[in-house]
Amino acid sequence: MRKTDKKIDNQIREILTDVCEAALKENTGFQWLTHLVNYSSFPKSLKVICVFDTNENLNDFSANDRHLELNDLIQKSLFDVGVSINISQVSYDTEENCSQVHNGKWTDRFAQQYH
Numbered sequence: 001m002r003k004t005d006k007k008i009d010n011q012i013r014e015i016l017t018d019v020c021e022a023a024l025k026e027n028t029g030f031q032w033l034t035h036l037v038n039y040s041s042f043p044k045s046l047k048v049i050c051v052f053d054t055n056e057n058l059n060d061f062s063a064n065d066r067h068l069e070l071n072d073l074i075q076k077s078l079f080d081v082g083v084s085i086n087i088s089q090v091s092y093d094t095e096e097n098c099s100q101v102h103n104g105k106w107t108d109r110f111a112q113q114y115h
Contacts, residue, residue, distance in 0.1 A: 008042070020033050029053045031052060049090075051095060
């Protein structure tokens with residue numbers, strides 16, 4: 001990773017930490033979020049994955065259009081530091097799905113689902 005990539009990654013991490021803390025307070029079942037990126041094709045390759053505990057909580061979140069608010073917060077927060085992403089770069093998943101399909105191994109799930 002180049003020095004400039006590391007600087008951008010640190011900015012993204014700080015911003016997404018703030019988004020995560022807000023989401024934890026506002027959304028039942030929200031657990032954490034992360035990002036994946038290949039800096040050779042940045043920002044097009046940036047993916048943000050928001051993780052809920054159960055499918056039921058994720059479905060309730062989506063049914064109440066809360067995902068629109070969180071998507072907007074992610075996009076606006078990243079845009080504030082000059083990173084523009086579209087909505088297809090934000091995904092939602094659950095710990096329940098990871099446990100059932102990948103035995104709780106997120107690295108395996110990310111490799112299969114998001115690359």
